[in-house]
Amino acid sequence: MCSREQFKRWPQPLGRCSKLKWRIFPYKDLAKVTNNFDQSHCLGKRGFTTEYYGKFEDGCEITVQRFKEDKRYILQQFINETVILNYLPHKNIVSIYGYASHHEESLLVHEYLSNGNLAAHLQSEIAKSSKIPWLTRLDIAIDTANALDYLHYHGIIHRNVKSSNILLDANFSAKVANLHLSRKLPDGVPVHATHVTTDIIGSGGYVDPEYMTKGWLSVKNDVYSFGVVLCELLSSKLAKYWVLNEEENLATLLNRKIENQALVELLDPRLGFQSNLKIKSMMTATAELAALCMQCPQDLRPNMEHVLEILNGIKQGRYETNSIKALKIFHHAELEEATNNFGTFVGKGGYGSVYYGKLQDGREVAVKRFHDENETEKTINQFMKETEILSLLHHQNLVSLYGRTSCHCNKHMLVYEYISNGTLSKHLHESSCGKLPWQTRFNIAIETAAALVFLHDSDYVTHVSTIPVGTRAYIDPDYYDSGRVSDKSDVYSFGVVLFELISSNPPRLMEGTDYVSLAQFAKRKILNKELNAVVDPSFLFGSDKNIMEMITAVAELAFQCVQCPKELRPSMKQVLDTLEGIRKGTWGFNQVT
Numbered sequence: 267m268c269s270r271e272q273f274k275r276w277p278q279p280l281g282r283c284s285k286l287k288w289r290i291f292p293y294k295d296l297a298k299v300t301n302n303f304d305q306s307h308c309l310g311k312r313g314f315t316t317e318y319y320g321k322f323e324d325g326c327e328i329t330v331q332r333f334k335e336d337k338r339y340i341l342q343q344f345i346n347e348t349v350i351l352n353y354l355p356h357k358n359i360v361s362i363y364g365y366a367s368h369h370e371e372s373l374l375v376h377e378y379l380s381n382g383n384l385a386a387h388l389q390s391e392i393a394k395s396s397k398i399p400w401l402t403r404l405d406i407a408i409d410t411a412n413a414l415d416y417l418h419y420h421g422i423i424h425r426n427v428k429s430s431n432i433l434l435d436a437n438f439s440a441k442v443a444n445l446h447l448s449r450k451l452p453d454g455v456p457v458h459a460t461h462v463t464t465d466i467i468g469s470g471g472y473v474d475p476e477y478m479t480k481g482w483l484s485v486k487n488d489v490y491s492f493g494v495v496l497c498e499l500l501s502s503k504l505a506k507y508w509v510l511n512e513e514e515n516l517a518t519l520l521n522r523k524i525e526n527q528a529l530v531e532l533l534d535p536r537l538g539f540q541s542n543l544k545i546k547s548m549m550t551a552t553a554e555l556a557a558l559c560m561q562c563p564q565d566l567r568p569n570m571e572h573v574l575e576i577l578n579g580i581k582q583g584r585y586e587t588n589s590i591k592a593l594k595i596f597h598h599a600e601l602e603e604a605t606n607n608f609g610t611f612v613g614k615g616g617y618g619s620v621y622y623g624k625l626q627d628g629r630e631v632a633v634k635r636f637h638d639e640n641e642t643e644k645t646i647n648q649f650m651k652e653t654e655i656l657s658l659l660h661h662q663n664l665v666s667l668y669g670r671t672s673c674h675c676n677k678h679m680l681v682y683e684y685i686s687n688g689t690l691s692k693h694l695h696e697s698s699c700g701k702l703p704w705q706t707r708f709n710i711a712i713e714t715a716a717a718l719v720f721l722h723d724s725d726y727v728t729h730v731s732t733i734p735v736g737t738r739a740y741i742d743p744d745y746y747d748s749g750r751v752s753d754k755s756d757v758y759s760f761g762v763v764l765f766e767l768i769s770s771n772p773p774r775l776m777e778g779t780d781y782v783s784l785a786q787f788a789k790r791k792i793l794n795k796e797l798n799a800v801v802d803p804s805f806l807f808g809s810d811k812n813i814m815e816m817i818t819a820v821a822e823l824a825f826q827c828v829q830c831p832k833e834l835r836p837s838m839k840q841v842l843d844t845l846e847g848i849r850k851g852t853w854g855f856n857q858v859t
C-alpha cells in the first residue's frame with residue numbers, strides 16, 4: 267500500500283464542511299435538520315435509498331441517504347471497508363461526514379452539492395434548451411477521471427460509475443458520489459489484478475460486459491463505465507436512451523461511427539462543433555478515448571491515470587489520441603515481473619540504470635530505472651513532460667517509448683523498445699566487438715541524421731534548458747557556456763559521432779599526456795591538412811578510392827558540424843542531404859557547403 271509521503275501528491279480536501287470528521291450522528295439531529303424527513307426535503311429516490319436535504323444551524327448543508335431496512339448491510343460493509351476515505355478526502359469525491367443508525371434503519375450523511383447530478387442536467391437538456399458547454403463537460407470528465415484515479419490508487423473500485431453518480435457544485439466542478447457499492451481490494455493485492463466474483467453490481471448500460479458475463483472485477487470495470495459517461499457528455503443522451511440493435515453495444519456502435527467517419531451523427535450539435543474546428547477536434551479525440559475505455563478484453567483499456575493524461579492533453583489542444591494511446595502506464599509489479607526482479611542489468615547512464623525485460627505480450631523491453639538522487643520533484647515533472655513528448659514521436663530510427671510507471675509510484679521508470687545490438691559506442695570502442703565496415707558506419711550516420719531531422723522538424727521539441735545536459739565531450743561548447751540549447755547543439759554532437767565513425771576513436775582521447783576532445787583534435791588535424799591522422803588506419807590502407815573519397819567528404823562535413831559559433835554549422839536537414847549526396851556520389855570534397 268502507499269506511504270504517507272505519497273498522499274501529499276493528492277489535492278487537499280476542500281469544502282466548508284471538511285473540518286467535520288467522520289462520525290456517528292445522533293438520529294434526532296438528522297431528523298431535525300431534514301424536518302423529520304418530510305417530502306419538501308426529499309431530493310429523490312434511487313435504488314434502495316432515499317435522499318434528503320438538511321441544513322445545520324451553522325449553515326452547513328448535508329445530504330442524508332436513508333437505506334431500505336433490508337439493505338443496511340450494504341452501508342455497514344461500506345463503512346467497514348472504505349472508512350479510510352474519510353481521512354483521505356479528495357476534491358472530486360463527495361465528502362462523507364458520517365452515519366447514523368436508528369432501530370432497523372441506517373443513514374449515511376454526506377456533502378450537499380447544489381447543482382445536482384450530471385444525468386439530470388443531460389436529461390433536462392433534451393427537454394429544455396439549456397446546455398452545459400463543451401469545455402465545462404471536458405472539465406467534468408477530467409474531475410471524474412481524477413477522482414477515479416485516486417480511488418484506484420487506493421485499491422478501491424467504484425463499481426457504479428454513471429452520470430447520476432457524478433454531482434456538480436455551484437461552479438459545475440464534478441464530484442463522484444455513491445461509493446457505498448465500492449469494493450476495496452484486500453491490502454497487498456495489486457491494483458491492476460483481475461478477480462472473479464459472483465457479486466455483480468452496477469447500472470444497466472454502464473456495466474462492463476466482462477464483469478457482467480464473466481464476473482471479472484477490476485479497476486477496468488470503472489474505466490468501461492467512464493467511457494459510457496464520456497459518450498453521454500458528447501451526445502447529451504443518457505445510456506438508457508441509446509437505440510442499439512441486438513448484437514450491438516455502445517462500444518461497437520461508437521467504433522462503427524468512427525470507422526465510417528460518421529461520428530458527428532452521435533455528437534450533440536448544440537455543442538458548437540460544426541462551427542468551431544477546435545471543439546470538433548476535441549470532441550473527436552474524446553470519442554476515440556471513450557472507444558478505448560470500452561474495449562474488450564479489459565487489458566486493452568487504459569488505466570484511469572492514463573485516461574486523465576489523455577483528457578488533459580485534449581484540453582491543452584493535443585488531440586492525437588492515436589499516438590497517446592500507445593503509451594502505457596505500467597505498474598511497478600508488472601515491471602518487476604517482466605525484468606525478473608531487475609535481474610538482467612544492461613547498462614548505466616547519467617540518470618538511471620537500464621534492465622532487460624520481457625512483457626507478457628512477448629515484447630522485449632529496456633527498463634530505465636531512475637537513480638534515487640534524480641527523484642526530485644523537478645526531475646519528476648521533467649520526466650512527465652518528456653514522456654508526453656516522446657509518446658507523440660514515432661520514427662523508424664528513434665527508439666520507441668512504450669510507457670512509464672505511474673506518477674503515484676515512488677520509483678520512476680521508462681519502458682523502451684529493447685535494441686538487441688547495444689550501442690554504437692560499444693561496437694566502435696570495445697575490443698570484444700568486430701570492426702564495423704565503412705558502409706555500415708555510413709548507413710548508421712544517415713539513419714541517425716534522419717532521426718534528428720525528424721526531431722527538429724517536430725513541433726513538440728522545445729529548446730529551453732538552463733543546465734546543459736549530455737556527455738561533456740559531445741556537448742556543443744556554445745550550449746555549455748550559455749546554457750542556451752538549439753538544434754545546432756545536436757548538429758555539434760552529431761559531428762562528434764561522425765568523427766568517431768571515421769576514426770574509431772572515443773569522443774575524448776589522449777594526446778601526449780593530456781586528454782583532448784575528439785572534435786578539437788580532428789579540427790586541428792584537418793586545418794593542418796593532416797586528415798590521415800583522423801581516419802582509422804584500416805580504412806586508409808584497406809579501402810578503395812571511392813571509399814576514401816566518401817570518408818574525406820564525411821570528415822569535411824563533420825568539421826562543419828563542430829564549428830563555433832553555431833551559426834557556421836549546417837542544419838540537420840542540410841547534413842542529411844549532404845550525406846545522401848555523398849552516398850549517391852554526387853558530392854565531392856569541395857562541394858560540401
Ligand SMILES: Nc1ncnc2c1ncn2[C@@H]1O[C@H](COP(=O)(O)OP(=O)(O)OP(=O)(O)O)[C@@H](O)[C@H]1O
Binds near residue numbers: 619620737
Ligand atoms: N532501448 C535500449 N535497448 C538496449 N539497451 C539499451 C537501451 N537503452 C539503453 N540501453 C543500454 O543501457 C545503457 C544506459 O542507457 P541510458 O539511456 O540510461 O544512458 P546513456 O544513454 O548511456 O547516457 P545518458 O544518461 O547520458 O543518456 C546504454 O549505454 C545502453 O547500453
